[in-house]
Amino acid sequence: MLPEEIKNSLEAEISAVDHPREMVVDVMFAIQEHYGHLTDEGVVETARLVGMSPLEVEQLATFYTFVYREPVGKYVIHVCDSVVCWMNGFEPIKAYLSEKLGIQYGEISSDGLFTLLPVCCVGYCDRSPAVLINKKAYGNLTTEKIDAILEKLKIE
């Protein structure tokens, strides 16, 4: 069950807007923030909070890139695979991450810390190749830089 505190604050936010369903993405994000991903129960809870059917919420949850309907690691690494990063070598970057973390796209590393997913252009084309980790962008990537970033995240 979603903790009362989160539920209350969401209910307060929803009651302040004209149309509850305009909050659906915010609610999905808030529940995802709590559980790490949007759980089945979270879909039903979102639907109840914003006055939509669970099916409508599911339709959105599976449509959007940043709503995770399956468990993910603590850090979700989105590898930009659009054309500028393609030109500047996202493929070796992805291969290096896969090898180092022992995972393919959609999987969780054995320590539970990392998930790899693709993403389209993150607007870091002037610092390409780039990845996005928990919505923070890292650019001009090299294998050394990746090592340093992963080490830092592991300590946090």
Added chain:
Amino acid sequence: MSAKYPQVLFQNRQPDRIATLDEYRQSAGYQALASVLKDFAYKDVRQEIVAANLLGRGGAAFPAGMKLTSVAEDAPFPRYIVCNADEMEPGTFKDQVLIHADPHMIIEGIIITGFATQAEHGIIFIRPEYERAARILEREIIVARNEGYLGQKILGSDYSLNIMVHRSAGRYICGEVTAQINALMGRRPSPQQPPPYPTAKGLWGLPTVLSNVETLACIPHIIRNGEQWFKDLALTESGAGTKLFAISGKVNRPGCYELPMGVRLSEIIEEYAGGMLEGSEFKACLPGGASTCFLPPEHYDIEMDFQPLRDIGNRLGTGAIMVFDHKTCLVGATLNLIEFFARESCGWCTPCREGLPYIRDILRRIENGEGRDEHIPMLERMCKHLWSAYCAFAPGAVGPVQSLMKFFGDEIREHIGQQKCPFK
């Protein structure tokens, strides 16, 4: 950086932080808003923007003034003004740079545009990848409200507007106007074919003006300096204003540069982007994002403005220039672009949902050394079918494919003839 040309949108740009409210005010920020609220009827604002010939900077080049005048005088209330900060066109990062440079310029642009249509609600729609920019905007909206620029009775006038930041959960199609409106209403972000147009029946069935970040940021400057000044900024006769060019790829200094509309491509690459990388020769570029067409070397000197690009069958799009060199395989590049479009297609209509994977599979075969001569006419036929899709997504997506066949047909035939990618 671009000392040769006036800096308008980037006049307060710093390398590592946003311009504060005070810095923005020192550069005459919020003066346009003050004069509009004091001396302008809302219709005058519309006329000023129509006269300035401001074309939308988000990719579609729709006349911004015409959009405003299409909100009928007797249209119902409340009305909405939406700032499109979804910027998901591959290669494009200008709006992100602008938000990080001068958020108040965008906020002022939204307020003045809102006033021009008498909107009560302002929304900034932003992609999740731009979380930092979203936080900057939220914070600076509060700063603006505390100074009386937002909220009830702005600067003592009768006009009231609030702005909220709406975070998207990320899909390319959300950048399309009608899809974005659906997204804002918590619906599946499928596009909706007009009529009704959003300016008549948009968000919650009410009049909605939706404009790109850069377009809105131009508006305070037009109001303050006049339409003639704005037109004179451009180097071309038909053009108006400056343009934020985001350049990337095989150049020495990829980045975002504010230059006059109509500046030559060669000048952008050589003077501002520091020229091609050592050992690289210019082979082609996409002049305005992933849904424009490959531009071959014969147009290297083209004036970067809407009309000159239209004249050669291309588009200025978002002004995001991606430069490819002679060592880059354009079949591979096109395959990557189509993989993007096939993944991002919303799936609503058949030509787009089914046609893009079909094109992707053929390109993949050609790139992987399994191409056959008949693949070329198959590609041509399918590209034509995609023009009958429901929205502009699919015609944009085939831009690179059709221009690849038109200008770099030899490269495709080499792949087929050698049964491998000649660049590998």
